Amino acid sequence: MTLLLAALLLAQPSAAAEMEPPPEEIVDFLGRRRLCLDLPAPAERSDFHQSEWRRLACGSLASEEQSWRERYRGNSGALAWLDRDPRDFRVPGIMVSGHDGPPATFVHRIELAGTENRGPTPFHLSIDSDAENGGATLFTASWGDVPARTFRIDNARFPWLDLQSVDTALTTQGANAHLRVDLRFGYRRFYCAGEDEDDRPRLTIRFARDRISAAFQDRTNCATRSVDLPAG
Numbered sequence: 273m274t275l276l277l278a279a280l281l282l283a284q285p286s287a288a289a290e291m292e293p294p295p296e297e298i299v300d301f302l303g304r305r306r307l308c309l310d311l312p313a314p315a316e317r318s319d320f321h322q323s324e325w326r327r328l329a330c331g332s333l334a335s336e337e338q339s340w341r342e343r344y345r346g347n348s349g350a351l352a353w354l355d356r357d358p359r360d361f362r363v364p365g366i367m368v369s370g371h372d373g374p375p376a377t378f379v380h381r382i383e384l385a386g387t388e389n390r391g392p393t394p395f396h397l398s399i400d401s402d403a404e405n406g407g408a409t410l411f412t413a414s415w416g417d418v419p420a421r422t423f424r425i426d427n428a429r430f431p432w433l434d435l436q437s438v439d440t441a442l443t444t445q446g447a448n449a450h451l452r453v454d455l456r457f458g459y460r461r462f463y464c465a466g467e468d469e470d471d472r473p474r475l476t477i478r479f480a481r482d483r484i485s486a487a488f489q490d491r492t493n494c495a496t497r498s499v500d501l502p503a504g
Contacts, residue, residue: 301333473489
């Protein structure tokens with residue numbers, strides 16, 4: 273499906289780039305409408321395609337579109353995006369990539385151990401996304417003389433946590449000393465513009481000496497904002 277999306281996007285005419293940008297609040301609607309049309313016919317859908325139909329709320333698009341048309345009545349720029357062929361939708365400047373090869377794996381548990389970059393301080397990190405019968409993910413980390421501590425997140429709130437995207441950084445100097453853990457979760461949109469090829473939201477957890485803090489980068493209508501999680 274990734275290759276199909278990439279091919280479709282690269283084949284689009286340049287007219288979208290000449291249009292005024294769509295109102296920010298309808299970007300996700302336009303993207304979902306386009307992705308729903310890429311799904312096979314109902315009789316040909318696999319279980320994955322059925323789950324995508326539900327995730328994208330394809331069945332509610334008609335009523336949503338009517339609501340947007342009523343809201344933007346008289347706004348020719350917004351209505352032009354709603355009138356445009358859904359398959360032509362893209363945010364100008366989009367970056368796409370494809371994958372050709374064996375199916376990707378979904379990692380449920382990882383362990384990382386190493387040292388501070390250009391320093392002797394060791395760290396250890398384990399992430400288990402199958403905790404509590406698959407209902408939670410536990411992050412357990414220690415570094416230097418800081419003992420192991422665990423931070424829990426609810427898997428229902430952070431679906432499709434990608435343990436293969438984990439990035440770590442250890443800073444041991446000053447009052448801001450901490451082990452930082454970044455990773456992606458959720459779904460790719462394929463229609464968000466930007467220099468970052470991976471448009472999924474990002475979860476960040478910081479294991480400082482005296483506390484654990486966490487935040488995630490929420491993406492709505494291709495815009496980002498930082499949301500703090502309760503301190504651990």
